[in-house]
Every structure is written in C-alpha cells, then in structure tokens.
Amino acid sequence: MSGFVGFDAERVGWLWDAMRRASDELLRSESTDPAAQPAMTRLRRARSTLGVWIPKLDQLVAEQAGATTASVVDLGAWAPLAWLVAHSPANATADQLERAAMARDEARAIADALELAEFLGNLDVWDLSSPDVDLARLTDQFLDLTAHPTAVRAFLSSFDGWERLMAAVATQRASAEDDVAHDRDDVGAADQLQRCDEFIAALGAVIVAGSVGANRPGHRSVFARIDPYAAALLLPHLELSGQALADAATQIVRRWHDLPTDDIGWIDWYHDGDNTIDLVFRQLARDPDASTWFLDAAVDRPETVVMGARHPSTMEQVLWLGTRHDESHATRVGAIVVPIIDWLRNGPRSAALVAPGSTMVSRSAIADIVAEWVLYFGPRADDWGWTFRKGDDALRWIVDDDAAMGRFLDGLLADQDELDSLRFADSEGRVADDLIREQTMMFTQVESVIEDARVDDAAADAAKVNLGVMIVEQVASMVIMPQASGLGATVRDAVVSATVSGARKTLERVHVLPPTPEDVRKIASRDRNERTVDRAVIATVTVVTQLIELGELPANVLEELQMEDLAGDPACSKAARLNDWVDDLEPRLGTANYNLVVAVRNGFLNQSDVVDMCR
Amino acid sequence: MRTSPAEQLRARARSLRRLATQLNGAAALTLHQRAGEDAWIGPVADHCRDDLHAVRREIHAAHDDLITAARNLDRQAVEADAAALTAGRVV
Numbered sequence: 001m002s003g004f005v006g007f008d009a010e011r012v013g014w015l016w017d018a019m020r021r022a023s024d025e026l027l028r029s030e031s032t033d034p035a036a037q038p039a040m041t042r043l044r045r046a047r048s049t050l051g052v053w054i055p056k057l058d059q060l061v062a063e064q065a066g067a068t069t070a071s072v073v074d075l076g077a078w079a080p081l082a083w084l085v086a087h088s089p090a091n092a093t094a095d096q097l098e099r100a101a102m103a104r105d106e107a108r109a110i111a112d113a114l115e116l117a118e119f120l121g122n123l124d125v126w127d128l129s130s131p132d133v134d135l136a137r138l139t140d141q142f143l144d145l146t147a148h149p150t151a152v153r154a155f156l157s158s159f160d161g162w163e164r165l166m167a168a169v170a171t172q173r174a175s176a177e178d179d180v181a182h183d184r185d186d187v188g189a190a191d192q193l194q195r196c197d198e199f200i201a202a203l204g205a206v207i208v209a210g211s212v213g214a215n216r217p218g219h220r221s222v223f224a225r226i227d228p229y230a231a232a233l234l235l236p237h238l239e240l241s242g243q244a245l246a247d248a249a250t251q252i253v254r255r256w257h258d259l260p261t262d263d264i265g266w267i268d269w270y271h272d273g274d275n276t277i278d279l280v281f282r283q284l285a286r287d288p289d290a291s292t293w294f295l296d297a298a299v300d301r302p303e304t305v306v307m308g309a310r311h312p313s314t315m316e317q318v319l320w321l322g323t324r325h326d327e328s329h330a331t332r333v334g335a336i337v338v339p340i341i342d343w344l345r346n347g348p349r350s351a352a353l354v355a356p357g358s359t360m361v362s363r364s365a366i367a368d369i370v371a372e373w374v375l376y377f378g379p380r381a382d383d384w385g386w387t388f389r390k391g392d393d394a395l396r397w398i399v400d401d402d403a404a405m406g407r408f409l410d411g412l413l414a415d416q417d418e419l420d421s422l423r424f425a426d427s428e429g430r431v432a433d434d435l436i437r438e439q440t441m442m443f444t445q446v447e448s449v450i451e452d453a454r455v456d457d458a459a460a461d462a463a464k465v466n467l468g469v470m471i472v473e474q475v476a477s478m479v480i481m482p483q484a485s486g487l488g489a490t491v492r493d494a495v496v497s498a499t500v501s502g503a504r505k506t507l508e509r510v511h512v513l514p515p516t517p518e519d520v521r522k523i524a525s526r527d528r529n530e531r532t533v534d535r536a537v538i539a540t541v542t543v544v545t546q547l548i549e550l551g552e553l554p555a556n557v558l559e560e561l562q563m564e565d566l567a568g569d570p571a572c573s574k575a576a577r578l579n580d581w582v583d584d585l586e587p588r589l590g591t592a593n594y595n596l597v598v599a600v601r602n603g604f605l606n607q608s609d610v611v612d613m614c615r
Numbered sequence: 616m617r618t619s620p621a622e623q624l625r626a627r628a629r630s631l632r633r634l635a636t637q638l639n640g641a642a643a644l645t646l647h648q649r650a651g652e653d654a655w656i657g658p659v660a661d662h663c664r665d666d667l668h669a670v671r672r673e674i675h676a677a678h679d680d681l682i683t684a685a686r687n688l689d690r691q692a693v694e695a696d697a698a699a700l701t702a703g704r705v706v
Contacts, residue, residue: 011654015646022643026674029641031634033627035688039634039680046643046673049666110656150656157652 009061016057023050109144109151116141117159123168135169135195142202145209152210162222166203166230167267172196173233174271181272204237211238219248228256229268232279246293249280253304256355269356277308277315277358285317288324295322295336302343305336306361316365325372334376334384341366341394363397367404370395371411378445379438395449402455409466412446413473436603439478443471443535443604451528461524464531468513468538469504475542475600476500495549502558503538503545510563512537529571529613536605537563537578543600544585552593557585572614575605621695628688635681643670 026047031040116138123133145151173196179189207219219238223231231252240248256276260266268275274282284291295318298305309315319340323333344366370377374395376384381391399405450463476499508515512534514523526534541561547553561581566573582601586594618626647667650660 008654011649015649015654018642018646018649022641022646025642029634029637031631033631033684035627035684036631036634036681039677039684042673042677042680043638046670046677049670049673050643050646053663053666153652154656157656 012057013061016054016061019050019054019057023047023054026050106148106150109148110154112141113145113148113151113155114158116145117155117161120165121159121161123161123165135199139195139199139202142199142206146202146205149209152206155206156210163225163227166222166226166234169196169199169203170227170230170233170267173200174229174267174273177273178271200233201237204234207234208237208239220251223248223251223255227260227267228252228276229266229279231255232276232283235280235283240290241287242289243293245284245287245290246297249284249290249294250297250304252280253277253298253308254301257301257304257308266355272357275308275310275355275357278311281309281314281318285314285321288321291318291321294318296332299335299339302340306340306344308355308358310357310359312359312361312365315361316368319361319365319369323369323373330373330376330380330383333373337370337373338384338386338394341398345394345397363399363401363404364407367398367408368411370398371408371414374412374446375438375442379441392445392449395445396452399449399453400455401453402459405450405453405455405459405463409463409470413466413470433599433603435478436599439474440535440539440603443467444532447531447535457521461520464524465514465520468507468534471535471538472500472503472507472513472542475539476503476546495546498549499542499546502549503542506541506545506558506561507538510537510541510561512541512563527571529569529609530574532609533571533574533578533605533613536601537561537574539604540578540582540597540601543597547589547593547597552590553585553588557588560584569613572610575610575613578605579607579610619695619699621692621699624688624692624695628685628692631681631685631688635678635685638674638678638681641674643674647671 026043029043120138145155173193176189176193176196179186180193183189207222211219219231219234219240222234226234231248235245235248235252238248253276256266266276284294295305305319306315323336344360344363377391377395378388381388384391386394399408447464447467450460450467453460455463476496504513507513511519511523514520523534541558544553544557548555548557561577563574563577566577578601582597585597589597647664650664650667652660654660655663
C-alpha cells in the first residue's frame with residue numbers, strides 16, 4: 001500500500017461521519033440470543049473493519065483541514081498516519097523504495113490532472129482560440145496523463161466542463177475546416193485544423209484510459225452532455241467496436257435528431273464540412289457488426305438511419321452492411337427495412353429537415369438493398385409481418401422511377417445469395433413444389449411491378465428482358481439435379497455456368513430472349529399471356545439444359561423445341577409447343593427427372609391457364 | 616402468565632426477523648457510495664472501498680444468518696407444539 005492519496009476534504013469528512021454513525025448503528029443491533037450469534041460475529045467483524053478506518057479518516061481530515069477542494073497529499077512523509085505507509089523510509093528495502101517512487105510519480109500526475117481539470121473548468125468557451133491557450137501543450141498534457149490511470153480517473157471525476165470545452169474545440173475545428181475548404185493554401189487554418197484533431201484525439205485517449213472496468217466514467221456520460229458533432233469527432237478515438245460502437249453511435253445520432261433544447265442548433269449546422277451523421281456513419285461503415293447492431297437499435301427511429309448525412313452514401317453503406325444477406329436473418333432485416341419504408345412513404349419528420357445540407361437515402365439505394373430480399377415483398381411477406389398486398393405496394397413504390405428500377409434489377413441479378421442456397425429438388429429427387437410456386441410468384445410479381453412502374457419504355461423493355469435472364473440464372477443455380485448433389489462446389493458452378501450459357505442460346509434461337517438488341521422491343525411488348533408462357537419456356541429449357549450438361553439427355557433435344565410459324569394465338573400455340581416438347585422427353589428421362597421438369601414447367605405455367613388461353 | 620416453549624421460540628424468531636429487517640436498512644450498506652473517486656483517490660482509497668464492500672457483504676450475510684435462524688426457531692416451535700399434543704397437554 002503506497003503512501004499517497006488524493007482527496008476531497010469535505011467529502012472524506014462526510015464519509016468519516018457516515019462511517020461513525022454506521023458503526024454506532026451496528027453496535028445497537030446487538031442480540032444476546034444464542035441463535036443470533038453467527039450473525040453477531042459477522043456484525044462485529046464489520047464494525048471492526050469500520051473501526052480501522054474511522055480514526056484514519058478522522059486524522060486525515062483533521063490534519064488537512066486547510067484543504068478545501070481536491071488535494072494531493074504525500075502521506076509518506078506524514079508520520080502520524082503510519083497506517084498509510086507500508087514501510088519506514090529510513091530502513092526501506094530497495095523494492096519498497098522503488099514502489100514508493102512510482103507512487104510519488106502517480107501522486108504528481110494526480111496533482112497535474114486536478115490542476116488541468118481546474119484550469120479547463122474555468123476556461124471560457126472562446127479562450128481556446130486565444131494566444132494564451134496552447135492547444136498543442138494541452139494535447140501533450142493529456143497524453144502524459146494517460147500514463148497514469150489513477151490520475152485519469154481523478155481528472156474525469158473532477159472535470160465538469162466537457163460541454164464547454166468540446167463546444168469550443170469542435171467549433172474551432174469546424175471553422176478551420178471551412179477555411180481550408182475555401183482556401184487550400186491557408187496554412188494557418190490547416191495547422192489549426194491539425195492541432196484541433198490532435199487535441200480531440202488526446203481527449204479520446206484520456207476517456208479510453210479512464211474507461212477501464214464497468215464502474216469507471218466512460219464516454220456515455222460525456223456524450224450525454226456535449227454537442228453531438230463534438231461527440232462524433234471524438235468517436236474514432238475511443239477504440240470502440242461492435243456493440244459498443246453501435247451503442248455510442250446510437251446515442252450521438254439520436255441526440256442530433258432530437259434537436260438542441262436551446263433552439264440555436266448544433267455546431268455542424270453552421271459549417272460546411274462533414275456533419276455529425278457523416279462522421280458517425282463513416283465510423284460505423286468500417287465495422288459491419290457495429291452497422292448491424294446500430295440498425296437493430298434504430299427500428300423505432302427509422303429517420304436516424306436514412307436521414308441527416310450530407311453525403312447519403314455513408315448512410316447507404318451502413319444500410320447495406322447491416323442488411324447484407326450473408327450475415328442477416330430475414331426476420332431481423334424485415335424488422336429494420338419495413339419501418340424504414342413506412343417512414344419514407346409517410347413523409348419524413350425529423351430535425352434533419354431543418355439541419356442545413358441534410359440529405360435522405362434515395363429510393364434507388366433502398367431498391368438496391370431490397371433486391372436481395374424481394375421474396376419478402378411477395379411470397380414470403382408474412383415473414384416480414386406485412387401482407388402480400390402491403391409488400392407488393394411497397395415494392396411498387398420503391399421502383400417507381402428509372403434509377404430505382406435500374407438498381408433494383410441490377411440487385412436482382414447480382415445478389416440472390418439466399419435463393420442460390422435453395423434447391424428445387426432434394427437429394428432423393430423430391431420436388432419442392434412450394435419453392436417453385438414461390439419463385440414463379442416472385443417473377444410474376446416483379447414483371448407486374450416493372451409493367452406498372454412509371455419508367456420510360458426502353459427501361460421497362462430492358463427490365464423485362466433482364467428478368468428473363470434472371471430466371472435462367474436463378475433456375476440454373478436452384479435446380480442442380482438430385483444426381484448432381486454430390487458434386488463439389490467448383491464442378492457445380494461449372495454445371496450452372498454451362499447451363500446458363502446453353503439455355504440462353506436455345507432461348508435466343510426460339511426468340512424467347514432477344515438474340516439481338518433490336519429484338520428487345522418486340523419481345524418485351526408481348527402480351528401478358530405470352531410473357532407468362534415465355535417464362536415457363538425459359539425455366540423449362542434451363543432445367544432440360546442442365547440435364548444435358550449432366551449427361552441425362554442428348555444435346556439435340558433442345559433443337560426439338562421449335563417456336564417458328566406459330567398459328568393462332570401466340571401464347572396458346574407456344575404453350576402447346578412447350579407441352580408437346582416436354583411430353584416427348586418422358587421416354588428419355590427417369591421418373592424423378594421428368595417429374596422435376598414437369599413441376600418446373602407447371603410452376604411457371606399453370607395448365608388450367610393454358611386451357612383458358614386457348615379457349 | 617407463563618408462556619409455552621413454542622411461544623417462546625416464536626417470540627425469539629420474531630425478534631431475529633426484526634433485527635434482520637433493521638440490517639436491511641443499515642447505513643453501513645451504503646458507505647461505499649460515499650467513498651467513490653469523487654471523495655478520494657489512490658491505492659489507499661481503493662483499499663478502503665474494498666473494505667467497505669466487505670462490510671456490506673458481512674451485513675448481508677448476517678441478515679441471511681438471522682433469517683435462517685428464525686426459520687429454525689419456527690420449525691422448533693412446530694415440533695414443540697406437536698410434542699405437546701402427543702403428551703396430551705393443551706398448548
């Protein structure tokens with residue numbers, strides 16, 4: 001036990017008084033009942049412990065009666081308090097002297113910390129820009145402080161000027177940043193910007209050094225008091241990650257959106273650079289786990305996710321990271337995405353509306369994110385807690401412009417990880433009828449959405465063709481025949497790739513997919529019935545092509561599918577050709593494979609609809 | 616009036632429970648809150664805080680001991696009642 005202590009005489013006085021009264025109270029709690037004796041032994045031990053400290057505190061307060069505020073006392077030289085000194089300095093061992101020396105350094109650090117706290121506490125907001133205040137020197141003092149955790153804690157306990165200090169340094173930093181932005185050759189502003197950043201980093205280091213253990217003052221209490229822009233500047237220096245970073249980000253972002261109580265506005269409103277939301281989201285975007293946690297915590301405040309940043313790309317990146325398929329459970333993502341869409345559709349209401357330069361996540365960005373989860377806007381709407389109608393309605397709202405439609409379709413083609421992991425048939429050849437139905441429902445829904453969207457004709461045509469390509473790619477990766485279930489991933493990818501390529505050739509030959517760009521308009525303008533049949537042709541040809549790739553059928557069966565010289569209603573004729581072709585495959589296929597081909601065809605083309613088409 | 620052994624046991628149990636209740640509100644239980652780093656800092660202060668937490672634990676344990684002892688006395692009272700009935704005496 002070292003001989004140094006920093007203390008507040010008044011508070012130690014209160015502690016001494018409280019100890020004395022507590023000890024007296026325990027004395028009055030005596031009982032002579034034999035059954036109570038084990039308890040009485042414990043109470044005597046408790047009193048005895050208090051009895052050790054009461055005279056020591058008494059003496060400490062009495063000897064230091066002059067100390068009115070926080071003080072540091074070298075008790076090593078304080079003979080009456082021998083209890084605080086583990087050894088006599090006169091005959092101390094080398095080890096004891098070394099420990100005492102360390103304690104002396106610590107005592108000095110505590111004294112410096114308390115002095116620094118007092119100096120900063122008395123500082124006026126605008127003093128930081130005066131020549132009398134040397135930011136670089138203060139930065140060094142803070143960095144020195146971090147070497148002594150006890151001193152850091154002394155500083156954090158004593159310093160109550162966070163709000164003013166951080167407002168001053170954040171304002172100064174923002175002004176310097178503005179100056180540099182307007183004149184890149186302004187060396188003075190650049191230096192000031194750097195000094196502010198170093199000062200903020202040093203403050204962050206102090207908070208980190210004082211945040212060891214759950215009962216230590218950490219950033220939460222500081223963030224609750226300071227301007228959110230200042231908190232956002234501190235955030236990168238707090239060594240936070242995962243849940244802790246998400247919590248801190250949530251605290252800052254909510255505060256920013258809640259508006260200041262003084263109606264003056266947050267610091268970043270009056271400056272041009274990155275605002276609070278930009279800074280926080282940029283930090284989150286470096287940590288996918290934190291992005292996920294952050295979005296989870298924001299389900300009741302959608303505006304804190306999609307509004308406020310001056311650069312919407314930072315918000316989009318966090319949204320994308322936190323809803324990416326490979327790490328996310330569908331229900332979790334639904335809990336995040338559904339309120340965001342509701343909020344965006346019902347009209348934004350947020351402090352960000354009055355914050356200069358605020359932007360909002362675009363529909364295009366939302367379209368990109370939801371592309372991967374398109375099933376949950378239709379066939380799996382229940383899993384997201386909304387109806388098919390509401391999901392479908394939301395999807396239509398999202399893709400109702402050219403840019404959003406474009407990104408949605410790009411997303412559909414690029415990000416279907418969840419679908420890729422599903423199979424139309426299991427290893428024993430059982431056909432997953434529900435899954436096929438779900439897929440056909442999804443493609444029908446998406447086509448309908450494309451048709452009704454207010455996008456220009458060329459974009460709609462391209463979208464419909466892309467949808468056909470998507471069916472090929474999706475069916476090719478989802479079928480993977482039962483007999484191919486033992487294939488390794490590389491071989492399976494090769495089979496899928498060959499299937500896509502082979503199927504596209506056939507589909508272009510039969511003019512279900514456009515063989516040339518000039519054919520896009522012609523194919524996209526087919527009526528709804530014919531396009532329904534086209535989708536069934538696409539899916540069935542893809543399955544058959546895969547069977548060929550796996551050696552189950554000869555390659556020439558594809559040539560047997562002919563769509564030339566159709567007579568009468570094109571949809572009806574095309575459906576008849578498809579059905580005849582599938583019927584002809586039966587003798588050449590095993591039952592399981594044939595059943596799968598039929599299931600896929602029927603999934604995409606209800607045979608009772610064919611009867612109606614041909615009526 | 617002379618009280619029965621069972622009544623005496625129950626009276627003792629009540630007394631122990633009263634004492635346990637008093638301990639629940641003992642001032643010593645909150646001393647550690649006054650000994651925080653806003654009051655004093657350093658290894659000595661840390662040691663004091665550790666001791667105050669130990670005091671707190673002792674008082675909680677004493678409380679539990681008293682409750683256990685009271686339960687034992689109640690059980691003995693029930694047994695005394697049963698013994699009295701067996702002996703044919705009116706309790």
